[in-house]
Amino acid sequence: MAISESFRKMPLSAKVACWLAGLQALTIIGLEVATLVTVLRYVENVFSSWSSDKSVAIYFMLLVIAALYGVFLLVGGVLNGDTIQIIGFCVFNLFTMSLAIFRYFQVQSWLRSDERAVVVAASEYVLNIIRPEMVASMAVTGGMTVAFGVLTYFMYHSFGWEIYKRVGADLKVRRMFINYRVLVLLLKLNFFMFVGFAVSYIILILKSSDPEFAITVALVPLTLAVLYLAFWSLRRESLWMMWTVVVLLCASSAYFVFKVARMYDPKQEEKYATQRPMMTYYTIVSLVVVAATLRQAAACMAGFGYGLKERVEITRGKRSDMEQIQDYYVNAAGDRRMNLDG
Incomplete structure (x- = not known):
């Protein structure tokens, strides 16, 4: 009840940012599930044993968890009027985008080099299927990072007096609070x-x-x-x-x-x-x-x-x-x- 009341009182920029963060997380989960299902369908030995190469699954897992953790950071920052955490979320989303970029090249290398999992001809076939999803993950996180940067500017001004209301006018105390x-x-x-x-x-x-x-x-x-x-x-x-x-x-x-x-x-x-x-x-x-x-x-x-x-x-x-x-x-x-x- 308290959370819904806090959400209702949020400035418009904060509401839009929260909805976009949730949309980004759901989009990434959908793209990653589709990509992983395709890989598991065509590539063997991914989970055959503890020593098998499960890197592709780990990269997907990290990207999904990063998107969900970003929602946690943003919503927590917005509910507390914490502009520092909101800015931190923007930086973290940039890191999530970098994970998507690294994942693209690592999966490409993994498919082409792991002869136990898939032959070269099949690797190109699998890559052609999953490439749009991987590129979409990079594009979504990159575009959303720009959008979150713009929204953070407005949220910063909306929550600008929050630190003053919390710790007063003493510059030294404000610096310690930051x-x-x-x-x-x-x-x-x-x-x-x-x-x-x-x-x-x-x-x-x-x-x-x-x-x-x-x-x-x-x-x-x-x-x-x-x-x-x-x-x-x-x-x-x-x-x-x-x-x-x-x-x-x-x-x-x-x-x-x-x-x-x-x-x-x-x-x-x-x-x-x-x-x-x-x-x-x-x-x-x-x-x-x-x-x-x-x-x-x-x-x-x-x-x-x-x-x-x-x-x-x-x-x-x-x-x-x-x-x-x-x-x-x-x-x-x-x-x-x-x-x-x-």
């Missing part, structure tokens, strides 16, 4: 990048007998625990817990660097031969997100103890009006307004 929201966004992106990398690496690269298999599987729940710890320590401004998160993020960066090094190790060339371009790109993007998270964590820790926690608690309804900070006042209609005189 750092806080950026870190929350980066933690959400880290969730997608970590889990997507781990699942892809487990299915595409490793075998159940590999020593790395159990370690990589264990990384999935460990990553979830670290990200939850980061959210918890950020909201409670726990300095020592945030330092723990920083150390664990540094360890994850070292893990990604190690994986990139192994991908280009001549002794491991056979294992990574067909997956190297996609996995390298995904790993580099993950490293960039982790590096940005570390930088943002440092910026947030520098603001601990300066009143941001209390402001955030006010916006989340955890403090009564009597406890609110003086930058706010209640007008005759009972609405909270910002006091610009202080």
